[in-house]
Each structure stands twice: as C-alpha cells, then as structure tokens.
Amino acid sequence: MKKPEPDILTITEVAEYLKVAERTIYRLAAAKKIPAFKVGGTWRFSRAEIEQWIKRQTSEAQNNSGADDERG
Numbered sequence: 001m002k003k004p005e006p007d008i009l010t011i012t013e014v015a016e017y018l019k020v021a022e023r024t025i026y027r028l029a030a031a032k033k034i035p036a037f038k039v040g041g042t043w044r045f046s047r048a049e050i051e052q053w054i055k056r057q058t059s060e061a062q063n064n065s066g067a068d069d070e071r072g
Contacts, residue, residue: 009045017050 006013011029015022026043029036035049 005047007047009047009050011043011045014045014050018054 009017011022011025015025025034028034029043035053036043036045038044
C-alpha cells in the first residue's frame with residue numbers, strides 16, 4: 001500500500017517535486033517568491049500552497065506568452 005503524501009514538505013522534497021536544485025528553492029523562499037514558512041530556522045512548505053503556486057505560475061506563463069503573440 002502506498003504511503004500518503006505529506007502535507008508539509010522540506011526543501012529537499014520541494015526541490016525533487018519541482019525537479020530543481022535545493023539552492024533554487026532556498027533562494028525562492030528567501031525572496032518570498034514561493035510560499036514557505038520557517039520552523040525553528042528550517043524552511044517548510046505546504047503541499048497545497050505549492051500546488052496552487054504551480055497553477056498560478058502556469059497561468060501567468062500562458063498569459064504572458066499570449067501577450068507576446070498579439071504584439072508579433
């Protein structure tokens with residue numbers, strides 16, 4: 001039986017999920033460009049908030065690419 005996905009993720013888990021380096025996640029979190037919070041000085045991430053953030057990023061990218069097409 002598959003173990004349920006955790007609701008709270010670590011830097012390592014978010015990096016693996018997004019297929020980027022841990023350093024990238026540290027930078028995004030510190031710059032407040034990705035939803036995150038600290039527990040005892042360690043970054044943590046809500047899975048639900050990360051998934052919403054991904055949807056917003058995807059939506060923004062699609063909107064921006066559409067604007068580029070209209071100008072061309």
